[in-house]
Amino acid sequence: MKNIGIVCEGPTDYIILKKVIDLITNETNYYVQLQPEPDLTGQYGNGWKGVWKWCCDNADIRKQLMKDITPRLDFLVVQMDGDVSRKEKSAHCSCPSVKCPYKGIRNPLECDIKPEDRDACPVILPCQNHGAPITGYMEHLKGLLSTWLKEPDDTCIVIPCDSTEAWIVAAYDNTAEVEFIKDPWESVIAKRKTYHDIRISGKKKRTRIFEQFAPIVCENWEQVTNLCQSARDFEQSIYTLSHQT
Template structure:
């Protein structure tokens, strides 16, 4: 049994990751959700920018942080959805292909929050520095997170494509090419009032709904890894740590 710290975009990602990690390791592990904080109103907020901020701010004290939690954390799992690479211009600010007069001067986390910043952004997607594919998105974001973290010892980076919800659809529907479907939550799971007899209350992602998804995702995990390159990559990376 391991004690694992998870840094992720949101609490529903945390729910799925916990179940999947237990499935992969065949153990009942214990977990700490480092990011986002439980009430989502903490220092970093939620979403991919929250993950970015957490990694950037805690890189230099990562080892001390892991030891300060009792029991000490055995390793970290850091999640960011592949759709960040697909649709978020500011995730490409450091790409070699990006030519920007403000590069290194403006904070990419803030430059897209104002109309002036958005107007000044020269980035065109898809970024020519990366393939617009599952492999390209994973490679881009893994490299980006590694840069922010500085060290990745005892760290497993996972990039679900297009998002964690793709793994859910793969488990339930066994859909080929599901990782290339944009926004599977909106376009598949939450299209109707029910998804495989699970009541879906609008577009908002709710923890109680995702808790109902976990058993099927875990039961069909081997099929998920067949259909989703990002799931297979996560399993291989995780097993290399444990």
Template sequence: MRNIGIVCEGPTDYTILKEVIDHITGESNDYVQLQPEADLTGAYGNGWKGVWKWCRDNAACKEKLMRAVEPSLDLLIIQMDGDVSRKEKIAHCLCNATKCEYKGKYHPLECDSKKEIRESCPIVLPCAEHKTSVNAYIRHLEQLIIEELQDMSDTCIVIPCDSTESWIVAAYDGLEDAEEKEDPWKNIIAKKKMYHEIRITGKQKRINVFKEFAIVVIKNWENVTKLCVSARAFEEHVKSHCKC
């Protein structure tokens, strides 16, 4: 049993990730949801910007933070959805292809908070430096996180593409192009009131529904790793860190 900290975009991602990790390691682990905070109203909020802010603010003290948790953390998981690379301009602020008068003067998250700068942002998507592919999205966001954290000891990054919901549709529907579907929650899972006999209430993601999803994701995990390069990479990284 390990004590594992998770920094992720939201509570539904947390629900899926911890079940997947238990399945990969073959044992029940203890988990600490570091980000977002349980009430979603903490210092960083939720979503991908919250993950980025957490990495930025905790980079210098990551090792100390991991030791401060009781019991201390054996592994830190950082999750960000691949759609960030596909559709979020500020994620490309630091790319070599980006030419901007404010580059280097502000952190991209600071730029985004300044309305006058945000509205004149020169970034055009897709970014010339990152091809529109699953592998490119993963490499881009992994590098973004690595450059922010620096110290990657006992740390594993996971970038589900287009989002964690891609693993769900891969598990349920066996789609070979599951990771190429844009916004699978909106366009597949929540498109109708029922998804594989599971009731979907509006567009809101509910933890109890994702707990049901997690059961099927684990049951079909071998197929998910065949269909989703991000799931396969995550399994390899977790096994490497945990010596499974």
């Protein structure tokens, strides 16, 4: 059994990640949800910006934090959806092609606060500094997270593309090129009132729904990895880390 800390965008991602990790490692592991905090009232909030803030604020103390938690953490898993690279301009502020007077001066997240600042952002998407999706999204965000974390040798960085929900669609529907579907939650899963006989109540992602999704994702995980490059990458990273510790 491993003791694993998870930093992710939301509680629904946490549900899928920990179930899949147990499958990959073939054991029931102990998990600590570091971000977002379980009640979603923590200082960083949820979503990709919460992951960004957590990584930046805890980079210098992360290794000590892992030691201080009881039981001591063996490794971390940090998740950010690939759609951040696809659609969030502030994630590209440090890219070489971007010419911005605030580059290196202002935290890019500050530019997302006011509509006028967002409108004035010089970033043009898709960014010319990254390769084609899906590899381009993964490499871009892995690079950012590695920079923020500083020493990510004890960390699995996972970038589900377009989001964790793509793995769910792959598990249920066996959809080719599923990682290219934009926002699979709204465009596929929550498009109707039910998804494979599971009732979907509006557009809000609810943990009880994802608790029902998780067993099917695990049951069809080989299918998911066949369809999703991001899932294959995740599996390999978890396998490597779990055998190092």
